């Protein structure tokens with residue numbers, strides 16, 4: 001059955017999957033959502049015999065229904081290849097009574113690679129299908145990891161350009177170095193003087209700027225988005241939850257049909273929404289555990305039913321989760337409002353206007369699949385230390401937020417179900433915070449000394465992505481004020 005995509009903010013004509021991928025965001029500012037969640041049409045035991053690429057196909061074919069089998073398989077083959085440093089693509093590591101689903105074995109060692117390795121291929125295919133002749137300009141705001149993963153995916157891809165805005169002082173040194181050393185004549189990387197929410201809000205404004213769109217059209221350009229609001233990112237993320245379940249079943253760690261919990265370190269709510277979609281496809285998931293750092297808007301939301309971004313923005317050691325406006329939550333709000341675009345638009349207008357909104361008691365009652373909690377900076381560091389000392393397993397700061405929240409959840413509920421924790425970044429990406437959490441003696445060392453120390457302590461080779469930036473020259477030095485983002489885009493495209 002065909003899946004069409006509706007906007008969360010109006011009753012406009014629904015679009016096909018390929019059109020939703022090309023547009024990124026709906027013209028009315030809403031996000032595209034599937035008109036229904038398709039059910040898995042393979043049994044769990046069939047899935048358990050498949051490799052990552054096969055599982056990815058079985059999931060994606062159900063959502064991207066206007067892609068042919070040949071097109072989809074070609075995209076998958078190009079995406080999940082030797083760019084990943086392990087054949088299984090997403091290995092499961094057991095430590096301290098939980099299963100860590102390692103989503104960081106791709107080109108930029110963060111989970112964003114899982115979707116951004118395939119998005120360029122989906123987008124080029126979608127452009128061909130829809131006879132788009134314009135060059136596609138990917139415009140992206142990043143809290144650190146999306147930027148590099150999108151750059152790596154789109155660099156030198158014919159028919160595309162990519163512009164990345166990141167908060168100049170809001171990303172880790174390794175994250176920044178990864179981005180500013182990016183090669184590719186079609187790439188632009190800009191540090192803005194503001195935080196991630198400023199970058200994201202600025203980018204959203206550019207997307208809905210009609211004057212800019214007209215200028216671009218005249219020169220043969222059109223925008224699309226590589227942010228997690230693009231369903232071309234969301235759908236590939238559903239695959240690894242299905243794969244993880246299948247792998248647990250194959251390894252005999254669960255029985256067919258047994259419910260597992262999933263813990264996700266959350267920022268923009270994309271990754272956990274993908275898990276929610278997986279559950280709604282029929283994957284036996286019990287609780288979806290939403291883990292926040294000290295920017296705990298989501299924890300407060302699940303507890304009170306009020307989403308309130310009016311608070312201090314905290315810079316933490318898990319910068320990719322330093323977010324006060326979780327864009328993808330809108331898709332859940334729309335759904336629990338009974339797929340009511342008017343109701344959702346009202347709430348989103350309140351968020352823009354007053355910085356907050358409150359959902360009805362009935363909507364709140366339908367959030368039972370979710371459990372929210374958060375970890376402080378101290379708790380996060382302590383969790384890295386604990387897991388290293390008890391199991392010799394080293395996790396990054398984002399994964400540690402999830403792991404710490406899982407400990408709280410278990411203590412609170414006594415729930416002993418098999419639990420998968422989404423491990424969203426390699427510890428090498430945040431070596432300083434990770435090593436400081438293990439022992440404060442590391443404080444005086446340089447970033448690369450720490451990376452080498454981490455390698456010997458964890459018994460893990462330094463990933464290629466990190467080796468490469470040791471000596472790579474800086475190719476991007478551009479910075480701008482939040483108010484100058486539009487002119488920066490104009491200049492790059494010679495408008």
Ligand SMILES: *Cc1c(COP(=O)(O)O)cnc(C)c1O
Nearest residue numbers: 145267268269270271320424425
């Ligand atoms: C982006 C990111 C997150 C947050 O994921 P969302 O889909 O935005 O909720 C968590 N951890 C890492 C390492 C990330 O890069």
